[in-house]
């Protein structure tokens with residue numbers, strides 16, 4: 725069976741999700757890294773594959789596939805190995821609903837707020853004014869460009885931060901309720917829903933934003949995270965593409981924002997129920 729080619733970026737959540745699904749299915753892939761910090765997602769030869777200028781993109785059997793959730797479902801259907809979606813219609817629906825909510829309501833608009841206000845801003849602080857202007861000008865969607873400009877300007881003080889934290893705290897509450905019924909977000913077994921949510925929770929852990937779940941706030945989420953990160957697929961999808969200095973840098977950036985962000989997370993978590 726020919727190996728697919730994955731266009732991805734080491735630290736991108738959507739790439740981590742697809743790499744995790746590939747690892748769970750035991751599928752080797754040809755790696756083509758698209759460095760988002762260097763703007764490689766805007767290169768004409770990549771935009772031909774992914775018109776939205778985003779990663780990941782999978783090329784399998786000569787077909788170009790975009791949208792990380794659709795890619796994960798394709799991988800699950802196309803390759804042998806344990807199924808990553810439940811055969812039970814209720815479990816399957818509930819898992820798909822968690823994924824859909826994250827994809828359509830949280831990814832970018834909400835999770836991207838924290839990523840760009842903190843991590844992208846830190847990366848851009850090493851660039852010249854002209855380079856930052858070029859980075860922003862290359863973003864094709866005007867609304868996203870405006871949001872990104874605000875986040876890079878204001879960082880942890882950006883007006884978008886409290887609303888994003890509220891939305892995330894409510895989602896953590898929803899995850900907790902789900903995990904009171906099922907051992908995994910995908911139901912009885914680890915699957916696509918777990919691989920989808922995990923990158924965001926790991927990112928918050930790297931930023932030291934554990935107040936979304938620790939100290940008894942969301943014990944089932946904490947237990948789920950502990951189990952998920954011990955899977956062999958986690959090392960192949962996350963650890964092998966990360967580095968200790970990078971994780972240390974994320975911790976330092978999150979730690980610097982903690983005086984502003986941590987009280988917001990704690991208050992939003994209490995309010996979410």
Ligand SMILES: N[C@@H](CCC(=O)N[C@@H](CS)C(=O)NCC(=O)O)C(=O)O
Pocket residue numbers: 736737738739760765777778779780790791792793832
């Ligand atoms: N709906 C898309 C979203 C993909 C997406 O937002 N990818 C991010 C990385 S996680 C990206 O490539 N961003 C480009 C940028 O930051 O300019 C999917 O699920 O594949």
